[in-house]
Amino acid sequence: MMKIIFLILSVLSAFTTLNAQGHSHKGSMALHYPDIEGYVTLKTDLHQHTVFSDGDVWPTIRVLEALRENLDAISLTEHLEYQPHIDDIPHPDRNRSYYLAMEEAKEHGLLIVHGSEITRSEPVGHSNAIFISDANMLMADDPEIPFEEAKKQNAFVFWNHPAWYAQSPTGNPILSDFQEERIKNGELHGIEVINTFDYAEESLALALKHNLTIMGTSDIHGLIDWDYTEKGMHRPITLVFAKDRSLESMKEALFAGRTVAVFNSLLVGKAAFLIPLIKASVKLIEATYIPDTNVLKVELENISSSDLMFENQMPYTLYSKAPVFEIPAGETVTLQIKTLEKKESISLDLKALGAYTEPKVQPVISWEIKID
Numbered sequence: 001m002m003k004i005i006f007l008i009l010s011v012l013s014a015f016t017t018l019n020a021q022g023h024s025h026k027g028s029m030a031l032h033y034p035d036i037e038g039y040v041t042l043k044t045d046l047h048q049h050t051v052f053s054d055g056d057v058w059p060t061i062r063v064l065e066a067l068r069e070n071l072d073a074i075s076l077t078e079h080l081e082y083q084p085h086i087d088d089i090p091h092p093d094r095n096r097s098y099y100l101a102m103e104e105a106k107e108h109g110l111l112i113v114h115g116s117e118i119t120r121s122e123p124v125g126h127s128n129a130i131f132i133s134d135a136n137m138l139m140a141d142d143p144e145i146p147f148e149e150a151k152k153q154n155a156f157v158f159w160n161h162p163a164w165y166a167q168s169p170t171g172n173p174i175l176s177d178f179q180e181e182r183i184k185n186g187e188l189h190g191i192e193v194i195n196t197f198d199y200a201e202e203s204l205a206l207a208l209k210h211n212l213t214i215m216g217t218s219d220i221h222g223l224i225d226w227d228y229t230e231k232g233m234h235r236p237i238t239l240v241f242a243k244d245r246s247l248e249s250m251k252e253a254l255f256a257g258r259t260v261a262v263f264n265s266l267l268v269g270k271a272a273f274l275i276p277l278i279k280a281s282v283k284l285i286e287a288t289y290i291p292d293t294n295v296l297k298v299e300l301e302n303i304s305s306s307d308l309m310f311e312n313q314m315p316y317t318l319y320s321k322a323p324v325f326e327i328p329a330g331e332t333v334t335l336q337i338k339t340l341e342k343k344e345s346i347s348l349d350l351k352a353l354g355a356y357t358e359p360k361v362q363p364v365i366s367w368e369i370k371i372d
Contacts, residue, residue, distance in 0.1 A: 025064065025067035025068055025108065026067070026068060026069075026070050027068035027069065027229075029068075029069065029229055029234065030068070030069060030070035030305075031043050031069050031070045031071065031234060031237070031305045032070065032303070032304065032305050032330075033239055033262075033277070033281070033304050033305060033306075034277070034280040034281055034303055034304065035280070036241060036273070036276040036277055036280050037276060037280075038243075039241035039242060039243065039253070039258065040241070040242050040243070040244055040245050040249075041239050041240075041241060041277070042072040042073055042111075042239065042240040042241075042242050042245065042250055042253075043069075043070065043071045043072050043073075043237055043239060044071060044072060044073040044074065044075075044113075044237060044238050044239070044240050044250070045066065045071060045073075045074050045075075045217055045218050045220075045235060045236075045237050045238070046073070046074070046075040046077070046113060046115065046128065046130055046158075046215070046217055046238060047075070047077050047117075047128055047160060047192070047195070047215075047217030047218065047219045048062050048074060048075065048076050048077060048217075048218060048219070048220050049076070049077070049078060049079070049117075049219070049220065049221050050062060050076055050078065050097050051085050051088075051089055052076075052078045052083075052085070052089060052091065052094075052096055052097040053078035053079040053082060053083060053084075053085075053097075053117070054079060054082055054083075054084050054085075054221060055078075055220070055221045055222075056221060056222050056223070057222075057223065058100070059076055059097040059098075059100040059101040059104070060100060060101070060104040061223075062074060062076055062101060062220075063101050063104040063105045063108070063110060063112075064104075065223075065224040065225075066110055067108055067110060068224075069224070069234065069235070071110065071237070072110070072111055072245065073110070073111035073112070073113055073240075073247075073250060074101070074110065074111075074112065074113065075112070075113035075114070075115035075128070075130045076097045076098060076101055076112075076115065077115040077116055077117040077128045077130065078094065078097055078116055078117060078135070079116075079117045079119045080094060080116050080117065080118060080119060080135065080138055080139050080146070081118075081119045081120070081139075082119050093136065094116060094135035094136050094138075094139070095114070095134065095135050095136065098112065098114050098115075098135070111245075111246075111247055111250065113130045113131060113247065113250070114130070114131065114132050114133065114135075115128055115129060115130035115131070115132060115135075116128070116129055116132060116135040116138055117129075117160065118138060118143075118146045118147070118150075120143050121167075122167050122168075122174070122176065123174070123176030123177070123178045123179070124143045124176075124178050125159065125160070125162065125167055125176075125178075125179070126159075126160040126161065126167075127147075127157055127158065127159050127160055127182075127188065128157065128158055128160055129146070129147075129150035129153075129155040129156075129157045130155060130156050130157075130158075131153075131154065131155050131156050131247070131251050132150060132153045132155045133153045134153070137149050137153070138150060143178070147182055147185075147187040147188070148187065150187065151185070151186065151187050156189050156190065156213075156251060156254045156255060157182075157187060157188050157189055157190070158188070158189060158190030158191055158192060158212070158213065158215050159179065159188060159190070159191045159192065159212075160192055160195065160217075160219070161192055161195040161196075161198070161219065162174075162175075162191060162192065162200065162203050162206070163195075163198060163200035163202060163203055164195070164198075171200075172200070172202045173200060173202050173203050173206060175206060175210075183210055183212070188212070189212065189213055189254070189255060190207075190212050190213035190214070190215050190254065191203055191206055191207050191212040191213070191214070191215060192215045192216065192217055192261075193207060193214050193215065193216065193261050193268050194215075194216035194217070194236045194261045194262075194263050194266070194268065195216075195217055195219050195236070196218065196219050196236070197263075199263065199266060199268065201356070201359035201360065202359070204268060204356065204358065204359055205358075205359050208270075208358060211257065212257075213254055213255070213257045213259055214238075214257070214259050214260070214261050214268060214269050214270065215238050215259065215261055216236040216237055216238050216261025216262055216263060216268070217236055217237075217238065218235040218236050218237075220235065233264055234262075234263075234264055234305065235263075236261065236262065236263040237261075237262050237263075238259050238260070238261055238262075239259060239260045239261075239262055239269075239277065240253045240254060240258065240259055241253055241258040241259070241260075241273055242258070257270065258273055259273065260273055260274050260277055262306060264306060264307070265306050265307040265308070265309065265354045266306075266354055266355075266356075267306060267352070267354060267355040267356070268355070268356045269357065270357060271357040271363055274355055274357055274363060275357075275363050275365060277304075278308065278352050278355060278363070278365050279365055279367065281302060281303055281304035281306070281308065282300050282301070282302060282303075282308065282327065282365075282367065283300065283301040283302075283303050284298070284299075284300060284367065284369060285299040285300065285301050285332060286298070286299040286372070287299075287369050287370070287371050287372060288371065288372045289342060289371070290336070294338070294339055294340055294341055294342055295319055295336050295337065295338055295339075296336070296337040296338075296339050296343070296346070296371065297334060297335070297336055297337075298334065298335045298336075298337060298348065298369065299332055299333075299334045299335075300327060300332060300333055300334075300335065301327075301331070301332045302327040302328065302329055302330060302331060302332075302333075303330070304329060305329050305330070306329055306354070307326055307327070307328050307329050307354075308326065308327045308329075308352065308354065309324070309325075309326045309352070309353040309354045310324070310325060310326075310327070310350035310351060310352060310353060310365075311323055311324045311350065311351040311353055312324075312325075312349075312350060313349040313350060313351050313364050314337070314346070314347070314348065314349045314350075316337050316338055316339050316340070316346070317337075317338050318335055318336060318337060318338070319336035319337070319338055320336055321335060321336065324353065342371075343371060344370070344371055345368065345369060345370045345371055346369050346371070347366050347367070347368055347369070348366065348367040348368075348369050349364055349365070349366045350364065350365055350366075351363070351364045351365075352364075352365055
């Protein structure tokens with residue numbers, strides 16, 4: 001009897017060990033986006049808050065949320081000037097949330113970017129300084145000093161929610177003399193075109209005009225589950241195209257402007273990066289003619305986490321499908337293309353309707369398809 005009990009306990013112990021080794025924090029809505037040629041695609045959310053400013057959760061929760069969604073990097077950008085929980089959490093070190101997140105993330109491979117939010121009324125507005133070394137040094141009455149100090153710390157700085165109606169009553173961003181001076185001085189490098197649920201094409205226009213890096217962030221204060229996941233959505237993120245999966249490469253890519261902002265089926269970025277991303281997101285499974293016809297059957301798989309909407313731009317029309325169609329995330333769609341005569345290859349030309357390289361400009365993506 002004791003041998004049987006010992007055997008059962010041994011099996012249970014082995015199972016527990018294997019289960020622990022195979023344990024994953026990924027949730028059912030984990031994010032996946034393909035690499036593009038020459039770069040690793042990093043999934044990031046670089047604007048988040050915890051109880052150390054005006055957020056509602058402890059920093060460790062932000063780490064666990066990111067692991068569930070399969071993010072590669074996050075930054076906890078606490079307000080320097082706004083501390084509504086100060087009666088309960090009067091910590092004098094403004095780096096504290098970063099240290100707590102680092103401790104939680106160290107066993108999981110999640111990259112934690114040291115950051116803080118510089119929070120002022122207009123015309124200064126709100127900006128995030130990330131890749132800083134000490135948040136305490138960014139505190140000053142003179143609004144120019146935090147930006148000067150961030151530059152000394154070799155930080156990447158981006159303008160937060162420039163279209164937020166609480167700061168701009170029209171809902172359009174106002175580029176003030178203060179921001180123009182920061183850009184001129186090399187103290188402002190990026191701009192959020194997507195913040196929370198808002199996409200501002202006026203912010204995209206500013207990004208292109210002033211060569212600012214295009215950003216998308218959640219600016220989360222509550223729970224990701226409550227604000228996004230339980231509503232069947234993903235948070236807004238910035239895809240960063242880095243040379244490798246490291247903080248150093250990520251920082252270099254942000255300064256170089258290699259990003260695409262993503263919010264579910266909305267993708268916004270410069271053509272040089274957005275087009276390769278969409279092209280890599282659609283995988284050709286099969287291209288063959290239906291027997292005894294000149295109708296080409298093309299099976300396509302969307303390997304990204306964004307539903308992709310397309311409009312046919314080929315000289316050929318489609319059979320049994322409208323010219324506008326969707327390839328849902330993680331699913332396959334079969335097109336039947338009326339080529340009129342048998343071809344050895346075709347160019348599959350589709351306009352990406354949910355993607356923007358400029359305000360109101362949607363790119364046409366082309367895949368060269370060899371026919372079996």
